[in-house]
Amino acid sequence: MTLVLRCDTGGIQIVKLLLECISNEHWSFKGETICNIKEKCKELLQTLIVEIDASIRFKNPLNITESFHQDIDEINQLLLSRNRIEYSIAARLVIFLGCKDPSSLIKSIMFLLQYSKSNDHLALMINIATHELLDKTKAPHCDKGGYLGIVLQQILSRDIQKFFISNEESIDLSQMWDNLLTLLKWEKSGKVPILKCHFVTRAIYENLESITSVFGSEINHMHVIADLLDQLEIPSSSAPFTLNSLVILNLAQSTVNYFFACCTCEDSGSKIRGFKKVYSILRRLCIFSKVAKVLALRELLERALFRSDNILFGAISTQKYTNENTEKLLLKQNKKISKTIPLTKHSSVFNGGIIGGGKRKILYSNELPADEISANISELINTIKACCSLPDEADFKYCDLSLDSVTSVSLLLVQFVSPDVMYNGLPWPEEEFSKVTVERDLMITKFFKTMPLLWDLLSFVAIYRPALCYCSVLLRALTATLIHQWRSMGDLSKSNATHYYNQLLENTVKVIDIMALGQLLPPPLSSIRDVFPHLKSFEIVAILRDCIWFYMRDHVPSPALFGLDSNGIYWRDPSIARPPDIFTNSLRIILQRNIKTLGNIYSQMFINIPKQE
Secondary structure, eight states: OHHHHHOSSOHHHHHHHHHHHHHOOOOSSOSHHHHHHHHHHHHHHHHHHHHHHHHHHTTOOOHHHHHHHHTHHHHHHHHTOSSHHHHHHHHHHHHHHHHHOHHHHHHHHHHHHHHOOSHHHHHHHHHHHTOTTSOTTSTTTTSSSHHHHHHHHHHHHHHHHTTTOTTSOOOOOHHHHHHHHHHHHHHHHTOOGGGTTTHHHHHHHHTHHHHHHHHTTOTTTHHHHHHHHHHHTOSOTTOSSOOOHHHHHHHHHHHHHHHHHHHTOSOHHHHHHHHHHHHHHHHHHHHHOHHHHHHHHHHHHHHHHHSGGGGGGTOOOSOOEEOTTTTOOHHHHHHHHHTTSOOOTTOOOOOOOOSOOSSOEEOOOOOOOHHHHHHHHHHHHHHHHHHTBOOTTSOOSSOOBOHHHHHHHHHHHHHHHOOOSSSOSSOOOOGGGGGTTHHHHHHHHHHHHHOTHHHHHHHHHHHSTTGGGGGHHHHHHHHHHHHHHHHTTTTOOGGGOOHHHHHHHHHHHHHHHHHHHTTSSOTTGGGGGGTGGGSOHHHHHHIIIIIIIHHHHHSOOOGGGOEEOTTSOEEOOTTTSOOOGGGTHHHHHHHHHTHHHHHHHHIIIIISOOOOO
8 A cells, every 4th residue: 555655657547446346347257256356445445545535634745646636637537437436536536636736626626517417426526616625715715606616717718719719619518507507406495405505606696797698699508598597586686696787788688689599499398488587587687777677678679670680570671672783892893894904004994884783583581470470579578578577575556567667668669760859759730740740750650561560569558558658759650641641542442442441441440549558549539440441531531630630739648647546557537538529520420421330339439428427
């Protein structure tokens, strides 16, 4: 044993030889001899470990310990052995090395975190990092993140570098993220006493800036990272660790990126689970930080409306044709032609190009199925609701969202959709004034045509009164455009309708429905959607102008019109807010002209009126 302890090299070979004798089951002979050999090897191995342990405790270094430093890679391979005695001995050797050289201990923990595939090996990693031989008063154990924090920092720094250095070695971190999630679940369960010191949580919090940065870019690992952040339940006012502003902003941006990645996910199970994690993370984050709420709402709306992701929500491409010659630069074409023309020192030749490029090719948009678009829109609305959630301790009865947050959504819609900063107020001007804003109104109407998602967003805002008031400019533009479009239809009616007529009627009904949902129109104006399909075009124009526009002109859609009831809900009492006759006379006369087909609706609007109690 003395010779073994004094050897300068090959220490790991001696250990592996003893381990092989102990674990080998395929001997060429049998009997007591084999048992004696195994027992002697166990005694030698146990004695070796005890001697090294004593030398570490009494600070009397042995030569064989130095030899283990040279073979740290072989020791790490033993850590992943399926044989319990092999990985237990390897763990003791790693601990011995780590007492003197923490870097070797960090290397072994990193190896286990990246490549462990069983719970036994993960438990071994925890035992190594928290062993009683290690000095708890020195770095890195006494640092905020501990050994695991240093390991995560090194792994993530290498992973982030691959996005900036093209020749950087690619790293597969799938197993690492799975192992980290397993460790966090163990800690959250409270069943592992040694983890009650927040061993895993401290390490993750120390590296949250890097984790939240890679969350939005790691497409292959985004689901497990989302699980990790959701299990961590950040941010939380009861958490023992604080978050800086950069982590909060990174988390908000990355979670939004994760939402759009889930929309394109082909696995329906992962897709549904991913959306639930998005709701959970954004809800906590937006309740915790107003800055994160503004960023998340802005990114969600902007990407869903104006970036390439808008196709997920039914956006219609405005580019119908393509020309293959559009990307050819005139300067390069001139250089090709100039080669055949002899030029003097002070001369130059310019080519005007070739006129025409043949028949333009039609671009076929990759439209998604209607049910998939509808599902994506529903998930987007739910995500926006998560951003607008109220705290759990908030005193609410029937309203589950923050009205201030929904108001922010309506203001963002106006900011994104209205191309003008003027005339964006709440009041409706005279109908003649729409000639001044006709270009702006047509642009807004075009947005609603190419981005049907806007209708769903307006409906969402209308539910939470009085947030729709702040979208007055959008409703005004749509109504003004509809009046002009119906005027151009002459006396066309449903009986001789065209496709354009049906589309115009559908948009008109949508506008009235949204205004009625937001209680901007009181009865009977809120029910005129049922009248339009039975009228001629000029009659629809009269109702839109004399009833809708004039009423909105004289009754500014302001939050002041809404009262707060005992349940905490803002609403307008229909019996009190009923419009004067001047705003319903045109509607009454038109219904009387069509009494044969609209008699039932006429009685509901003007005869069987519910009285105020």
